[in-house]
């Protein structure tokens with residue numbers, strides 16, 4: 001079975017002292033787990049700290065956003081090459097917390113996806129529907145539009161060796177995770193959507209599930225055929241819970 005990926009999304013949590021403790025606890029608890037790829041996505045100011053603590057370890061790191069532009073007069077933005085300067089290998093793109101709070105359009109998200117790729121960063125593209133959309137039965141249409149914006153602008157081949165994270169908005173931070181069947185069904189849909197344009201890209205695409213993953217539900221979720229790992233919010237702030245989730249992925 002291919003190695004699964006577990007990504008910690010710390011969101012806007014932590015400080016220098018607590019990060020140091022948490023990263024050390026990650027290293028203590030996770031170093032023995034060989035059959036899982038672990039990535040931690042931190043707030044920008046802490047990239048230098050994670051670089052210094054995690055370099056030469058098996059844990060990779062990344063950011064939670066990046067600019068769609070290369071360089072220039074974009075106050076407050078952070079470019080892909082800046083992330084590379086601090087050893088980042090991954091970047092979360094289009095997280096629903098950003099898409100809603102900062103009005104990110106699908107086109108902006110697509111441009112960020114391409115910036116990441118152009119600079120050798122693995123984009124972790126977040127997609128997912130609201131509860132109203134699920135109840136109306138249009139969740140596949142919503143996710144298809146998010147995926148198709150990239151395919152229509154840049155072609156499906158750009159999905160090769162990238163990561164998509166299915167994060168139903170109703171499951172994020174609510175304690176109400178999608179059932180393994182709900183998640184599997186959407187993951188299969190996403191893989192087919194890409195495969196219908198480019199089979200090779202779809203085969204190398206990793207599809208993570210995010211939304212209230214904990215050590216208990218991770219086992220069943222990660223057992224599903226098209227679930228290649230998880231994007232973890234709250235439980236990534238506890239080394240013990242994060243270890244439980246990483247173990248479930250092994």
Ligand SMILES: O=C(CO)COP(=O)(O)O
Pocket residue numbers: 009095167171172173174175210211212213231232233234235
């Ligand atoms: O948003 C998420 C990961 O990006 C999920 O957050 P929770 O694990 O806290 O639900």
